[in-house]
Amino acid sequence: MSWLFQYLKPVRGRLILLLIMLLTSTGLQLVSPQIVQHFIDTAAAGGVIGSLIQLAGLYLVIAIANQLISVAVSYFGNDISWRATNQMRGDLLKHCLRLDMKFHNVRTPGEMIERVDGDVTSMSNFFAMFIVQVIGSFVLLTGILGYMFTLNVPIAIVMTVFTLMSILFMVFIRNLGVSSSKNERESSAALFGLIEERIAGIEDVQANGHVPYVMNRFHRLMRSVFLRGKKAWMLRVIPWNSTVIMFTLAVTAVLLLGVHYYLDGVISLGTLYLIYQYTQMLNDPIELLGDQVQEFQKAKSGMLRSRELLALRSEIKDGEEDQLPEGALGLKFEKVNFSYHEDKPVLQNISFAIQPGERLGIIGRTGSGKSSLSRLVLRLYNIDSGVIRIGGKDITQLTLPALYRRVGMVTQDVQLFDGTLRENLTLFDSSVSDEIIKETTGRLGLSHWIDEQPQGLDTHLAAGGTSLSAGEAQLFALTRVFLTNPSLVILDEPSSRLDAATETMLQVAVDRLMSHCTGVIIAHRLATLDQVDKIIVLGDGKILEFGEREELAANPTSHYAKLLSTGREEELA
The missing domain is CATH 3.40.50.300 (P-loop containing nucleotide triphosphate hydrolases)
Known part of the structure; x- marks a missing residue:
């Protein structure tokens, strides 16, 4: 829970406001049936039309206010969800980027996308509404049962027994679907890993006629996702199905008792309606709790996977010395x-x-x-x-x-990022001036290519590198490195993708740089x-x-x- 609350702490102000709105909405829900009760009893007693109009107007105002608050609750709930989960996504991504290459060599980017985004998305509802809705549900249950004890003790006892049985059952089986939900997330990660891997190698897939093989693997993984997802869903909906059965029994008992007391003249027609309405309302928080138990199981599976990822530690440990000798390094x-x-x-x-x-x-x-x-x-x-x-x-x-x-x-593979030509050359370092960029690119023979771009250094480049030839990409990578003014440079086969003329030009530039x-x-x-x-x-x-x-x-x-x-x-x- 401490791990959870560290992400909720920055949004605690919004969370408190959300709780206040939810409690207000709960109060309005409790008042509305009582207004209808007074309306029915007043009408049955032959009350004046003015009183009936006032009660109807009050009911309408409360209904509108409650609807507006519900919209605000939904907005703030999603706002809290995205603020909290985006922070978690950022922490997971930063942690992945700091892990060593042994970790990344056995994980595909598609799998990492599912870990960083998919698992966290399964927690979004938990962050947004779980705590607030659970509190709101218990407040509504307490209000309904408390008021019912002032009206009719036997009926209140039946409703209380039903409520306690439902809550205890949900608490008892709250972890029933967690393991299956975790397996479902793992299957989904494997599927995304396959898709990413095969799309990245699309040339080899098409050129060697491997499309049928890829589709065969895809269908097998999809079947795994379906089967594991179905099992997880069936385990998660057990709380909801159980409460439906218990609610049916409770409603039957309450209505029989209510009709009995009405026929005996113990309660009025309006009170009978109030009992019926509160019984129906009693199902809403119970059902909501059942839904939240499902969300809890999905969220917990995502939390377990996220914490497993955050628990991994890089084998590369940072040292303590922060300075190297000036000039070229041996x-x-x-x-x-x-x-x-x-x-x-x-x-x-x-x-x-x-x-x-x-x-x-x-x-x-x-x-x-x-x-x-x-x-x-x-x-x-x-x-x-x-x-x-x-x-x-x-x-x-x-x-x-x-x-x-x-x-x-400088490696043989050059990565382009979604940004301007300047941002790609400097790797988003705004401290590098255009003059230094142009001087370095001029030495490496890239100036003419930059001049041909429609907006020069401000030209937008798409991720992937399709806008560069093999030779230009190699020169591009060299420029990136030399813009950092290094003291030791490693060139991994710098001319492997260049023609003879470009290689000669490159060699002269490298000698100077x-x-x-x-x-x-x-x-x-x-x-x-x-x-x-x-x-x-x-x-x-x-x-x-x-x-x-x-x-x-x-x-x-x-x-x-x-x-x-x-x-x-x-x-x-």
Whole structure:
């Protein structure tokens, strides 16, 4: 409950106002049947027409007021719901973004959407109305039963017994459908994960004729959602069905007693109506409580899943040091071992060092560990053993913001966000001036492309990157990194998607931009490494060769020299 109330605390003022309106509405509901009672008794006694008109007018005013309050209650209830649940969505998203890559590698974006939005949506009614409606229902029940004891004790006792039995039964089975509701949410998350995954890979799906296979999986997951949803629904509606049966029995007993007392002259016709009306009204809060028990079960399943997610902790722990030496930063690996899975090592006993301002080229076949090595520098994963030092400091001792401020990486995949060209280049950093943007893009050869856009830097770009060619996307990513003025830059196969002319232009630009920082270049093309100082050749997660580029090139027995002499760049693929 403490976890719940932390989200309700910021909206407590609106919650109190909502409670006041609901209590007012409850009072008006209790008064309306009493006005009708007086109207009937007055008419039956031959009362003056003026009194009847006054009672009718009062009833009409109360009915209108009650309707207006109901509209306000609905508005404020939804307002509270969205304010509270949006805060929870934000916390869940922020928490997911801070979790390490081991977590994200086994979860699809579609599943995360369902966890961040779908599970929280199931809690929206709980945040909006559960507490207030439960309180309002108990106030209405107390008011009805209390007034009934002043009219007729036997009838009041029957109504009280029915009310207590209904409430106790709902409390007893309140968790009956929670587990099934949780399973329903998990099936829904799996379905959304499949849809997202297959749409993201639509080219492969269509090109390889996998549409029937995808649809088969889709139908199987839909069946799972249906079956689990049906089971959860059937368990959740048990409270409502039970109260309907008990209410039928209670109404029958109350009406029989009421008619009996009326025929004996104990109560008036208006009182008989009042008893009937209060009996009908008694069902409303009981039914409302039954509905809220259903909502509680759905909300609790969402809460359990959300708390499970929030309970997960990243393996990447923040350090305490917030500063690195000024200028270019050196990089050193000391007996580093790393694996994604314990039984399959990716990097083994990796040791090397480059000085500030030097450039390191890394080559090796696919699967040799090149990209894994680069991601360890940015602490996207924790190493199994060893030490990585940047600027002479163990990266595990640095705060992540301090690391990210000084180290930049360009990957082969470029993400565009829904925003302007300026916002995409600066990643929404408004402190970067247009002059700096234009200077950097000019060096990288993107100026002509920006000038061709209808609104220049203010041109709106759609998410997904379809408005950029492969080469432009690579240059776009380079611009992003160099706008942050990094001290250490990692380029993961920067020319893999460029033609020869663009690659030459890129190489010149990179040479100029990297003149004041340390560089690590993971290469697919040997020509990309013409300007590096040192070379690492990786194979099966081990360093096969490390040394000065010129020395390795001059040594005919080195792996690097053999690649140069044969021109067999395909060996790197």
